[in-house]
Amino acid sequence: xxxxxxxxPVGSLHEVREAGLDREDLLTVYRNMLVTRGVEERGHILYxxxxxxxxxxxxxxxxxxxxxxxxxxxxxxxxTPLHRDMGVHITRGVEPWxxxxxxxxxxxxxxxxxDGNVHMADAQLGLIAMVSHLPxxxxxxxxxxxxxxxxxxxxxxxxxxxEGASARGDAHESMTFAGTRKLPVVFVCxxxxxxxxxxxxxxxxxxxxxxxxxxYGFEGVVVDGTDVLAVYREAKRAIEKARAGGGPTLLExxxxxxxxxxxxxxxxxxxxxxFEQWAASDPIERFRxxxxxxxxxxxxxxxxxxxxxxxxxxxxLQRAEESPQPxxxxxxxxxxxxxxxxxxxxxK
Amino acid sequence: xxxxxxxxxxxxxxxxxxxxxKRVFLIGEDVGVYGxxxxxxxxxxxxxxxxxxxxxxxxxxxxxxxxxxxxxxxMRPVAEMQFADFISCGWDQLVTxxxxxxxxxxxxxxxxxxxxxxxxxxxxxxxxxxxxxxxAHIPGLxxxxxxxxxxxxxxxxxxxxxxxxxLYFEHKHLYRRIKGEVPEERYTTPLGKARVHRGGDDVSVIxxxxxxxxxxEAAQQxxxxxxxxxxxxxxxxxxxxxxxxxxxxxxxxKVLVLHEDTRSGGFGGEIAATIAEEAFEDLDAPxxxxxxxxxxxxxxPPLEKAFIPQVEDVVAGLRELAEY
Numbered sequence: 001x002x003x004x005x006x007x008x009p010v011g012s013l014h015e016v017r018e019a020g021l022d023r024e025d026l027l028t029v030y031r032n033m034l035v036t037r038g039v040e041e042r043g044h045i046l047y048x049x050x051x052x053x054x055x056x057x058x059x060x061x062x063x064x065x066x067x068x069x070x071x072x073x074x075x076x077x078x079x080t081p082l083h084r085d086m087g088v089h090i091t092r093g094v095e096p097w098x099x100x101x102x103x104x105x106x107x108x109x110x111x112x113x114x115d116g117n118v119h120m121a122d123a124q125l126g127l128i129a130m131v132s133h134l135p136x137x138x139x140x141x142x143x144x145x146x147x148x149x150x151x152x153x154x155x156x157x158x159x160x161x162x163e164g165a166s167a168r169g170d171a172h173e174s175m176t177f178a179g180t181r182k183l184p185v186v187f188v189c190x191x192x193x194x195x196x197x198x199x200x201x202x203x204x205x206x207x208x209x210x211x212x213x214x215x216y217g218f219e220g221v222v223v224d225g226t227d228v229l230a231v232y233r234e235a236k237r238a239i240e241k242a243r244a245g246g247g248p249t250l251l252e253x254x255x256x257x258x259x260x261x262x263x264x265x266x267x268x269x270x271x272x273x274x275f276e277q278w279a280a281s282d283p284i285e286r287f288r289x290x291x292x293x294x295x296x297x298x299x300x301x302x303x304x305x306x307x308x309x310x311x312x313x314x315x316x317l318q319r320a321e322e323s324p325q326p327x328x329x330x331x332x333x334x335x336x337x338x339x340x341x342x343x344x345x346x347x348k
Numbered sequence: 349x350x351x352x353x354x355x356x357x358x359x360x361x362x363x364x365x366x367x368x369x370k371r372v373f374l375i376g377e378d379v380g381v382y383g384x385x386x387x388x389x390x391x392x393x394x395x396x397x398x399x400x401x402x403x404x405x406x407x408x409x410x411x412x413x414x415x416x417x418x419x420x421x422x423m424r425p426v427a428e429m430q431f432a433d434f435i436s437c438g439w440d441q442l443v444t445x446x447x448x449x450x451x452x453x454x455x456x457x458x459x460x461x462x463x464x465x466x467x468x469x470x471x472x473x474x475x476x477x478x479x480x481x482x483x484a485h486i487p488g489l490x491x492x493x494x495x496x497x498x499x500x501x502x503x504x505x506x507x508x509x510x511x512x513x514x515l516y517f518e519h520k521h522l523y524r525r526i527k528g529e530v531p532e533e534r535y536t537t538p539l540g541k542a543r544v545h546r547g548g549d550d551v552s553v554i555x556x557x558x559x560x561x562x563x564x565e566a567a568q569q570x571x572x573x574x575x576x577x578x579x580x581x582x583x584x585x586x587x588x589x590x591x592x593x594x595x596x597x598x599x600x601x602k603v604l605v606l607h608e609d610t611r612s613g614g615f616g617g618e619i620a621a622t623i624a625e626e627a628f629e630d631l632d633a634p635x636x637x638x639x640x641x642x643x644x645x646x647x648x649p650p651l652e653k654a655f656i657p658q659v660e661d662v663v664a665g666l667r668e669l670a671e672y
Contacts, residue, residue, distance in 0.1 A: 139414055147417065150400065177414065
């Protein structure tokens with residue numbers, strides 16, 4: 001039996017306005033979701049063209065969850081998005097050409113070719129680069145929240161993890177620490193039902209991951225991760241609660257990973273009817289319909305947004321392809337930070 | 349100058365930085381109300397408050413990862429592992445996240461992890477280890493191993509000031525046994541600069557931490573036989589002062605590399621290899637290594653004595669080199 005609160009969908013435009021989004025914001029959310037999917041689709045093409053070394057990962061099906069949470073964050077809030085959370089990078093303002101450069105291992109990617117795929121972040125935008133060891137970024141997000149608490153700043157950290165990563169001790173230790181100290185952190189679980197090939201019932205024995213929150217002394221909420229407005233509403237609520245000193249929330253966004261773990265994986269182990277069921281709840285199509293029904297999205301507006309996204313992606317790809325390869329002679333630079341590296345807004 | 353124990357010097361260094369810089373905070377198990385298992389932070393919570401001297405849950409991953417996040421947000425965290433051995437539970441946060449963040453993502457992680465390390469008091473396999481070599485092998489981490497009270501204070505202040513993750517190995521067997529003059533004012537001792545603990549002409553000992561004193565006793569014994577031993581205290585294992593080591597080797601032409609950590613893969617191997625590569629022509633004898641055997645640290649006193657290099661072992665090694 002579920003212990004976490006199961007959040008319902010958002011209904012009317014009025015309800016969305018109550019949650020703090022005007023019509024222009026809604027169109028931005030829609031656009032960010034399109035850019036998110038577009039970046040990953042173009043990335044997939046680059047991969048098939050042999051232009052991306054290593055492997056390639058997407059977050060198809062997770063666009064609403066990622067964009068919804070990121071839209072709820074304040075400008076000074078920080079987060080540790082993972083490989084299904086491209087929408088967080090896009091919403092926070094990372095330019096797509098830099099993401100393509102990152103994919104291709106070029107000099108102008110956020111890690112300058114030193115790390116690949118979504119292992120990147122722009123610290124100036126309040127993001128911290130993920131590592132492969134999931135959920136190793138949860139203690140880091142918790143530590144950001146600790147800094148905010150020590151300095152008594154009204155800022156919030158958002159830490160992402162998957163339902164597979166929920167099995168690891170990092171998640172438990174972070175939630176224990178954050179719960180005991182009521183730290184301003186929101187734990188967001190992208191539950192896409194498959195950790196590589198492993199289904200949820202081999203990762204956790206409760207009905208929801210968010211059911212655990214009760215045991216850590218804070219609220220757990222499960223939300224339909226394909227409903228961007230519901231995700232936004234619940235994330236906003238959790239973030240503002242944390243900001244006000246109310247402590248953490250565990251927000252579980254339920255989706256289905258619509259592709260394999262990475263490009264090499266055809267996800268044969270996922271039952272076909274499950275794909276069909278969730279394809280009917282595609283986050284972008286779902287939000288587009290909602291906008292047409294509730295916010296008078298017109299054909300012209302839709303075309304204009306789609307054309308803008310297409311141009312952005314085309315221009316970005318071209319710019320990324322012009323980015324030089326990284327210089328091997330600089331490989332050993334920056335293993336250790338120098339004092340000048342601390343000359344950033346965070347370290348003043 | 350005041351005469352302080354090694355432990356008091358660590359407290360003094362930490363207190364100095366916490367008074368000077370509001371970004372510095374201490375977090376660990378039992379560091380607050382209890383003042384730390386070894387009482388390094390006794391009285392700190394009264395002075396600095398419960399949000400700068402934080403009693404953490406028994407969760408090293410949360411402690412080390414929490415420090416990483418706080419450091420990225422501009423704080424200067426100091427984590428205390430209750431025993432160095434427990435850093436194994438925080439390995440991933442230190443090695444996977446903190447060590448690589450500057451190089452791959454451009455985000456510096458200025459934090460210190462204090463690690464009460466070393467044996468000599470029947471701590472057994474899980475309260476006696478010297479894991480510095482494991483971390484010296486990880487690009488992006490610095491490893492500090494002070495031997496004297498003066499260095500304990502100066503190196504800790506440098507470690508806190510440093511923009512990188514620094515592991516500060518404080519040898520438990522030195523805590524109350526070793527006393528020395530320590531300047532009362534704030535000073536820094538640079539990371540990566542060795543110290544000649546004892547000047548000599550015939551044989552060099554390259555070592556660090558508690559082994560400095562084992563080497564010193566051995567050197568005194570050999571001195572009465574007319575063999576002059578030079579002891580180079582590395583102070584920091586990463587970065588390590590290659591120039592100072594090579595200078596001593598060129599002076600004496602014979603060298604013993606000594607450490608309390610186990611032999612195979614110990615940092616002494618790196619030092620010996622470097623001497624062989626860069627000072628081969630200056631050597632009058634093969635480089636000799638003396639270290640603990642490749643076993644876990646034993647509990648019972650006769651076993652532990654057989655494990656940790658003893659003065660007589662060092663004397664024998666030095667005599668062998670002197671007679672070569």
